Amino acid sequence: xxxxxFVTQTLNGLQLGVLLFLVAAGLTLIFGxxxxxxxxxxxxxxxxxxxxxxVLALTDSFLLGLLIALPLTAAAGYIAxxxxxxxxYTRDHLDxxxxxxxxxxxLDTAVHWFWGAEGMAVPSPSWLSGQVGLFxxxxxxxxxxxxxVGLMVAAGLYLMVAHTRLGMLIRAGxxxxxxxxxxxxxxxxxxxxxxxxxxxxxxLAGMMIAPITEASIGMGNEIIIVAFVVIIIGGIGSIKGAFxxxxxxxxxxxxxxxxxxxxxxxxxxxxxxxTAAPALSAxxxxxxxxxxxxxxxxxxxxxxxx
Amino acid sequence: MKYLKAWMAGVxxxxxxxxxxxxxxxxxxxxxxxLTTPAAVIGEDVKKAFELAYxxxxxQMNGTxxxxxxxxxxxxxxxxxxxxDKLVKQDGVDIVTGYxxxxxxxASARSVTEADKIIVSANAGPSQLxxxxxxxxxxxxxxxxxxxxxxxxxxxxxxxxxxxxxxxPNYAAGKNMVSGVERTFQGDVxxxxxxxxxxxxxxxxxxxxxxxRASGAQALWAFYPGKAGGAFIKQFTDAGLGDQMxxxxxxxxxxxxxxxxxxxxxxGVLGSLATMTWSPDLDTPENAKFVADFRAKHGAYPSFxxxxxxDALFFIKGAxxxxxxxxxxxxxxxxxxxxxxxxTRGAVTFGPxxxxxxxxxxxxxxxxxxxxxxxxxxGTVYEAHQDPYAAECAN
Numbered sequence: 135x136x137x138x139x140f141v142t143q144t145l146n147g148l149q150l151g152v153l154l155f156l157v158a159a160g161l162t163l164i165f166g167x168x169x170x171x172x173x174x175x176x177x178x179x180x181x182x183x184x185x186x187x188x189v190l191a192l193t194d195s196f197l198l199g200l201l202i203a204l205p206l207t208a209a210a211g212y213i214a215x216x217x218x219x220x221x222x223y224t225r226d227h228l229d230x231x232x233x234x235x236x237x238x239x240x241l242d243t244a245v246h247w248f249w250g251a252e253g254m255a256v257p258s259p260s261w262l263s264g265q266v267g268l269f270x271x272x273x274x275x276x277x278x279x280x281x282x283v284g285l286m287v288a289a290g291l292y293l294m295v296a297h298t299r300l301g302m303l304i305r306a307g308x309x310x311x312x313x314x315x316x317x318x319x320x321x322x323x324x325x326x327x328x329x330x331x332x333x334x335x336x337x338l339a340g341m342m343i344a345p346i347t348e349a350s351i352g353m354g355n356e357i358i359i360v361a362f363v364v365i366i367i368g369g370i371g372s373i374k375g376a377f378x379x380x381x382x383x384x385x386x387x388x389x390x391x392x393x394x395x396x397x398x399x400x401x402x403x404x405x406x407x408x409t410a411a412p413a414l415s416a417x418x419x420x421x422x423x424x425x426x427x428x429x430x431x432x433x434x435x436x437x438x439x440x
Numbered sequence: 441m442k443y444l445k446a447w448m449a450g451v452x453x454x455x456x457x458x459x460x461x462x463x464x465x466x467x468x469x470x471x472x473x474x475l476t477t478p479a480a481v482i483g484e485d486v487k488k489a490f491e492l493a494y495x496x497x498x499x500q501m502n503g504t505x506x507x508x509x510x511x512x513x514x515x516x517x518x519x520x521x522x523x524x525d526k527l528v529k530q531d532g533v534d535i536v537t538g539y540x541x542x543x544x545x546x547a548s549a550r551s552v553t554e555a556d557k558i559i560v561s562a563n564a565g566p567s568q569l570x571x572x573x574x575x576x577x578x579x580x581x582x583x584x585x586x587x588x589x590x591x592x593x594x595x596x597x598x599x600x601x602x603x604x605x606x607x608x609p610n611y612a613a614g615k616n617m618v619s620g621v622e623r624t625f626q627g628d629v630x631x632x633x634x635x636x637x638x639x640x641x642x643x644x645x646x647x648x649x650x651x652x653r654a655s656g657a658q659a660l661w662a663f664y665p666g667k668a669g670g671a672f673i674k675q676f677t678d679a680g681l682g683d684q685m686x687x688x689x690x691x692x693x694x695x696x697x698x699x700x701x702x703x704x705x706x707x708g709v710l711g712s713l714a715t716m717t718w719s720p721d722l723d724t725p726e727n728a729k730f731v732a733d734f735r736a737k738h739g740a741y742p743s744f745x746x747x748x749x750x751d752a753l754f755f756i757k758g759a760x761x762x763x764x765x766x767x768x769x770x771x772x773x774x775x776x777x778x779x780x781x782x783x784t785r786g787a788v789t790f791g792p793x794x795x796x797x798x799x800x801x802x803x804x805x806x807x808x809x810x811x812x813x814x815x816x817x818x819g820t821v822y823e824a825h826q827d828p829y830a831a832e833c834a835n
Binding site: 136138139142143146147149150246251252253255257258263264265272274276277343346347348350351352353355356359388391392408412413416 | 475476477478481483484610633635636640641643647648653654667670671674675678679696700701703704705
């Protein structure tokens with residue numbers, strides 16, 4: 135096997151994985167702590183990309199774009215929690231799905247109206263252009279940077295959840311919401327903060343992917359389905375599960391796209407393999423999810439008590 | 441008072457005289473295109489061109505006013521079919537046109553042909569409808585999907601390319617495009633990637649580009665229409681592949697992606713070659729007028745989607761006028777078959793499968809006199825080319 139290709143594909147898988155983690159972490163917290171299904175979580179991914187792209191267009195600085203877009207996306211998450219999600223927690227899941235699906239349509243249309251249908255080309259920062267060499271592979275610097283930022287955010291999130299008071303409340307909320315409330319914690323404030331943090335992380339993922347794929351309407355809907363797969367694999371409510379699940383899904387999806395056709399060619403005709411490989415690699419993560427659900431219905435790392 | 445009465449009588453008379461024309465039902469033309477999702481960027485260009493054609497024909501065909509009814513296909517076959525059904529059954533349109541996407545067209549065509557109405561595809565040209573599933577009431581005024589990549593395969597041969605890596609989205613047109621290149625290219629196809637397409641299309645091509653690089657192919661061929669094209673070119677450039685492989689594309693570098701690539705400073709695309717049936721600089725008087733008026737109105741070059749939409753409406757107009765009205769479907773169909781030119785492309789005739797027989801050109805990406813990035817014709821690859829499926833059609 136070609137080592138350079140393998141290294142490149144591993145990096146590509148990790149890059150997809152950390153982006154998925156940033157989206158899935160918020161999703162799993164919101165789902166795990168508030169028992170709230172937020173289909174519109176992907177919309178923050180899209181908003182982050184558009185906010186960052188707009189600031190970038192005005193200031194010519196990607197870093198400034200990130201710094202301004204992050205609080206903006208968090209604010210959007212906060213507003214969504216206060217105005218829409220808050221009144222829905224006591225309702226059942228179908229109502230969550232209906233309301234947040236409506237929110238997707240509203241936000242997608244708002245973006246269409248405000249920024250136009252054509253999407254937004256976001257130039258990648260010039261100081262991250264070019265490639266770095268590693269084991270004979272030429273890796274785009276920007277993608278390496280995405281992996282680095284994603285891992286740093288993951289580490290930061292771990293420190294926050296494991297070692298701060300807010301993190302303790304989040305863990306407690308995921309384990310037993312009623313008890314947290316009974317102990318006199320303002321659970322509403324906690325929910326709003328978690329929602330805002332989740333939105334900001336999803337927004338960060340959107341900001342980082344925008345220079346690669348451009349910002350476009352509905353980009354969040356593409357990633358949210360996979361993010362749900364990630365949290366189901368990882369165990370709903372578990373950040374550790376979201377992290378490992380995201381890396382598994384990212385690497386498996388990328389490896390499937392890279393090597394499945396060659397593997398299939400070993401057992402079937404070339405022509406059939408070429409037709410089957412794209413279809414199968416598109417299904418691969420769902421097959422993995424189904425397999426994991428059979429063995430561990432609660433996911434790989436479910437929160438300890440519910 | 442007397443004068444007033446006389447004046448009113450006069451008004452009544454002129455109105456009455458005008459009535460027979462006014463009372464004619466307008467010719468209703470249904471247009472199915474993509475007005476939502478990111479692919480709306482194509483649909484909006486198409487809509488602008490239909491509206492410009494409408495203006496240029498004074499809103500009438502054969503003296504009868506024309507009404508355009510736009511419907512959105514949402515980039516999804518099932519939604520496109522519903523939109524088509526609505527146009528045919530509820531709005532009672534006389535002709536349906538538009539259709540950017542092959543998978544949408546394949547799902548929708550029968551709704552029109554079975555109602556004994558005529559459908560004119562302004563872009564999608566799937567092999568099925570050109571071959572075994574051809575229908576006398578189905579017309580295409582763009583191209584059959586295989587033709588443009590076939591011409592590109594020919595260009596690769598001419599330029600001495602020995603090995604190529606193919607990348608296209610995994611849907612009806614993507615597969616046609618791949619088979620088109622394979623049909624004419626005589627060197628080695630060292631790898632093919634069909635990527636996920638549709639509403640949740642794959643836009644990050646990192647894994648595929650890494651495979652293409654590792655394959656050691658001399659050239660990379662790609663088909664990524666709409667916004668995927670910009671993303672593809674950008675990643676190709678960012679990955680530093682431009683130094684290793686020659687890039688050839690079909691339907692990827694166009695008037696929709698070029699301004700964005702220019703804004704992003706991705707000058708790796710300048711000089712890249714593509715094959716196409718049309719280019720803004722194609723030398724016909726009507727094309728010059730179309731491009732000039734489009735640019736004056738919208739401040740940008742029209743895309744080939746727009747040019748074909750413009751052609752589609754004039755194609756319908758020509759047939760309606762030759763048939764003396766829209767009512768006689770047989771006469772309109774015969775007139776369409778007998779069409780010998782389209783405004784933006786000049787001489788074009790129609791084969792037995794109702795697909796165009798036309799020239800295919802090689803176009804190069806250049807900077808125009810005003811500094812805008814656009815395409816220029818640098819050669820003719822095929823003259824009066826017919827698609828390879830025409831023989832399978834039993835029309």
